[in-house]
Amino acid sequence: MLVVLNWLFPGINDAPRDAKSVPGIIEGKTRIVDGDSLYVDGMEVRLVGIDAPEGRQMCQRDGRNWPCGRQSADRLRALIGRERVKCEVEKRDKHRRLLATCFAGRTNLNLTQVKNGWAVSYGHYRNEERTARNKKRGIWSGTFMRPREWRDKNM
Numbered sequence: 001m002l003v004v005l006n007w008l009f010p011g012i013n014d015a016p017r018d019a020k021s022v023p024g025i026i027e028g029k030t031r032i033v034d035g036d037s038l039y040v041d042g043m044e045v046r047l048v049g050i051d052a053p054e055g056r057q058m059c060q061r062d063g064r065n066w067p068c069g070r071q072s073a074d075r076l077r078a079l080i081g082r083e084r085v086k087c088e089v090e091k092r093d094k095h096r097r098l099l100a101t102c103f104a105g106r107t108n109l110n111l112t113q114v115k116n117g118w119a120v121s122y123g124h125y126r127n128e129e130r131t132a133r134n135k136k137r138g139i140w141s142g143t144f145m146r147p148r149e150w151r152d153k154n155m
Contacts, residue, residue, distance in 0.1 A: 022098060027086040035072025035118050036110075040085050040102070047110040048090055048099040049124025051147045052076075053139060054155070061142030068139050072118040075138070079112055080104040120146060 028041030035052025038045055052072045053059065059068035083104035090099050102109045113119040114128040117138020121129040133140045145153075 022089045022092055025086060025088055026098070026100075027084055030080060030085045032073050032077045032080075034069060035076050035113060037097070038076070038085070038102070040087050044097045045087055045089075045100050045102065046093060046097045047113065047119075048101060049122055050110050050114050050119040051122040052113060052119035053144065053147050054150060056154075057145075057147065057150050059139055059142050059144035066142070068142075068144060072113070072139070075116065075118045076109065076113060079107060079109055083107070085109075117141070122148075 023043075026040050026043055026045070031039040033039065033044075034055045036047045036050050037052075038047075053069035055069045055073060057067075057069035058065040060066070081104065085102055085104050087098070087100035087102040090101070093099050110119075111125055111128060114121055114125040115132060115137075117132035117136075117140045120139075132138060
């Protein structure tokens with residue numbers, strides 16, 4: 001009977017995909033959410049090791065507010081351009097998003113967002129953050145509230 005079921009329904013005995021299971025690598029059509037989140041092949045992905053300003057988050061520069069969250073997302077979109085995005089998935093977070101290191105061609109999106117100053121280090125890329133801060137790149141060109149702190153106060 002089991003042989004017949006396998007023949008009629010291939011994969012019937014495969015382990016179910018639960019909230020904790022993760023694919024190793026995903027790639028495909030991409031939609032940007034913000035500077036550290038995107039959808040790849042319809043799956044929500046968070047760039048692991050970084051934290052970017054939220055879409056509504058404002059920073060200050062030259063005594064004025066500027067939409068750093070929106071600009072961070074725009075910079076991620078520009079990094080990807082027309083390249084196909086490939087993500088190496090590590091695990092899921094508490095919100096069931098995939099945590100991954102993603103690439104557009106050979107460009108490491110996680111590292112480059114921090115290096116260019118459009119995200120801060122969140123456990124990885126500390127040297128890149130230090131360089132961006134010292135060179136006043138991206139959000140470091142003014143003042144800002146760290147994204148984690150901004151979320152705690154505004155969401």
